[in-house]
Amino acid sequence: MPTIPRLYVDNPLSEGAVLALGEEAANYLSRVLRLGIGGEARLFNGRDGEWLARIEAVGSRRIDLLLAQQTRAQPQGGGPGVTLLFAPVKKDETDLIVEKATELGAGAIWPVLTERTQTRTVRLDRFRKIALEAAEQTERLDLPEVAEVQALPRALEALGPGTALIYCDEAGDEAGDKSGAAWGGASGRAGPMLEVLQGLKGRDAAILVGPEGGFTPFERAGLRGRKDTFPVSLGPRILRAETAVVAALSLWQAVCGDWG
Structure with missing residues (x-):
């Protein structure tokens, strides 16, 4: 049929x-x-x-x-929501991020500019069309909010009160780029994402994935000093941005979202 x-x-x-x-x-x-x-x-x-x-x-x-x-019927209320903050990368990879974030239930998709973001011009109309088509295909009853590109500090200020910022820290160490130790060293290492998520159940969340080359030491220090920010690790391998988005959203849905 x-x-x-x-x-x-x-x-x-x-x-x-x-x-x-x-x-x-x-x-x-x-x-x-x-x-x-x-x-x-x-x-x-x-x-x-x-x-x-x-x-x-x-x-x-x-x-x-x-x-x-x-x-x-349209669901009323419901559980916690998740917002994706990501630094745009190359065109095809960015398109994939928008598509997969929609499929994986992100309520909002916010492109952000970081110090190392290489792609600073995005086509909002294209992103919204990709999100619409992904929602049609995946049986979603809503569309994610796809926001204008904005500087990372401004995006962080716009998050709702009490939103847990899950910061995918590829270096995993307060020393950041200055650390020569493998996988971020022993001090200041970000917690494994699965473990961190166990303490965030029931809370609205935002997942932050950085650009190619990662965050600068200045950005990393600011994020680690921010209230309601939780550095997490996605493992010992450095993932491409689009892979990190899929992995992080999948883990969040499995622990805190609607997969349970």
């Missing part, structure tokens, strides 16, 4: 309403999927749950759908 396609729409959703969707949706449903009158799609808007809709009319530049019934 073929899967009923899902589409994100910005319209209010309620039983019996008829939605007139534009050219892009019309092209996708009627020409790509070859659906005609009576064909079905699932619609969601991040507010009103998911609805089964049936095609009532097909035109060259629009398509009309009748909302037949709600298939899933």
Whole structure:
């Protein structure tokens, strides 16, 4: 049995309403999927749950759908949320970060500028389209907030009160780049992420992943001196930024999120 396609729409959703969707949706449903009158799609808007809709009319530049019934209600309240803060890297890798963060349930995706960030221009419209498509494919009922790129200090100030900042510290030592010891040395080593997360259950969190080349000693010292900041290690290997994002979000979901 073929899967009923899902589409994100910005319209209010309620039983019996008829939605007139534009050219892009019309092209996708009627020409790509070859659906005609009576064909079905699932619609969601991040507010009103998911609805089964049936095609009532097909035109060259629009398509009309009748909302037949709600298939899933929008969750209310829920558990803690997680925000991803990451330094943009190369185009394809950054696109992958946005896609995987959406798939792994990040509630917000914030690109940040650090001292070693190499890619400082990002296309917000592209990020939001990637997030939208990932949400459609992974059965999410909402879209993550994709924010404008901002300096790291400003992003940290914008975090909600009491949010635990989980800082992926690839050096793991207060001495940072000045330390010649393997894996950050013995003093000031960041805790293994699984162990640190056990003490953060029930708290909203933000995960910070740095750029190629990592954080500078100045940034590292500032982060380690910040309240509600928890340096963590993802192991003895230096991970690529996109790999670190997937690993960190997966661990958070397994311990603190909705995988349990």
